[in-house]
Amino acid sequence: MPAHPPSKIFDRSVRINAGGVQLEGDLDVPVGSSGVVIFAHGSGSGRLSPRNQFVAQTLREAKLGTLLFDLLTREEEIAEEQTRHLRFNIELLAARLAHIFKWLAGEISASMPLGFFGASTGGGAALVAAATLGESISAVVSRGGRPDLAGEALPRVTAPTLLIVGGWDASVIGMNQEAYAQLRCEKQLMIVPGATHLFEEPGALDKVARLDREWFQLHLNSATRRSSGVNK
Numbered sequence: 575m576p577a578h579p580p581s582k583i584f585d586r587s588v589r590i591n592a593g594g595v596q597l598e599g600d601l602d603v604p605v606g607s608s609g610v611v612i613f614a615h616g617s618g619s620g621r622l623s624p625r626n627q628f629v630a631q632t633l634r635e636a637k638l639g640t641l642l643f644d645l646l647t648r649e650e651e652i653a654e655e656q657t658r659h660l661r662f663n664i665e666l667l668a669a670r671l672a673h674i675f676k677w678l679a680g681e682i683s684a685s686m687p688l689g690f691f692g693a694s695t696g697g698g699a700a701l702v703a704a705a706t707l708g709e710s711i712s713a714v715v716s717r718g719g720r721p722d723l724a725g726e727a728l729p730r731v732t733a734p735t736l737l738i739v740g741g742w743d744a745s746v747i748g749m750n751q752e753a754y755a756q757l758r759c760e761k762q763l764m765i766v767p768g769a770t771h772l773f774e775e776p777g778a779l780d781k782v783a784r785l786d787r788e789w790f791q792l793h794l795n796s797a798t799r800r801s802s803g804v805n806k
Contacts, residue, residue: 581605583639584681590643592673595650599643599674601681602634609687609712609794610639610678614671614703616694616718620644620651625772625779626693629717632783638790639686641678645670645696662695664723668702675707687712687797689733689790694771697737698723701753705730713793715786718746718771721753728756735761736789738782740769762789 584603589596600621603610611633613626621642630640644651645667675688689712692700697719704711705727714735721728721737735757737750747765754763764785769778 583607588641588643590674590677592670592677595647595670597643597645597647597670597674599641601639601641601678602630603639603682604634604637606637607639607686608637609689609790609797610641610682611689611691611790611794612671612674612678613640613642614667614690614692614696614700615642615645616692616696620646623693626691628779629691629783629786632787633790636787636791638787638794639682641674643674645699662723664695664698664702664725667695667699668706671699671703672706675703675711679710687794689713689715689794691715691717691786691790692719693717695720695723697721701731701735702727704733704735708732712797713790715789716750717782717786718743718773720746720749722749724753728753729758731757731759733759734789734793735759736785737761737763738785739763739765740771740773740778741765741767742769743771746771 584601588599588601621644690700697716701721701724704714711733714733717738739747739750766781769775773779773782
């Protein structure tokens with residue numbers, strides 16, 4: 575019998591050297607993917623977050639690869655429960671995210687575009703890393719994020735950026751509106767009605783996943799066309 579064609583380019587657990595620490599992750603890239611999205615979780619979370627797992631599955635169904643990883647080591651996570659000294663260290667988290675980006679770029683085809691998906695404080699880290707990486711990053715999405723934590727890096731972000739906030743997450747809406755005003759790239763701010771910070775209300779996370787998918791499909795596909803010299 576003929577062998578079945580492979581359905582995945584990558585589907586494996588990985589350990590990534592990021593500035594002298596080893597971070598654990600899960601890389602899943604379906605055959606035919608138009609790009610890969612790197613997830614940056616928020617404080618107190620990790621690569622096994624059910625919300626990020628749900629969004630990642632939606633992206634993979636749309637032929638987009640995903641890399642979910644832990645921003646902190648196990649030892650750091652244990653210490654963090656007591657000290658809470660790392661979760662708002664955006665420069666450290668962004669530097670690790672940039673290391674992850676460079677590692678992934680060396681693993682996959684050079685023509686495959688990459689994007690960042692950040693949640694909570696991971697949204698701020700994703701934007702700082704995007705500002706550092708410049709045009710190498712093709713799109714950014716922040717879900718319930720703290721883009722305000724990106725500070726002076728915001729005007730330097732060149733990647734198309736989507737900010738998603740829950741309609742009942744009043745304080746975070748204000749933070750996102752202020753950050754949105756400072757962004758100079760292609761940008762959009764979407765407020766999901768009736769949703770709180772974690773988008774736990776019925777249908778709220780489905781809405782987030784759809785917005786993510788559409789943003790990444792649009793901009794990662796556009797990046798693929800540009801790299802291949804094909805016009806829209």
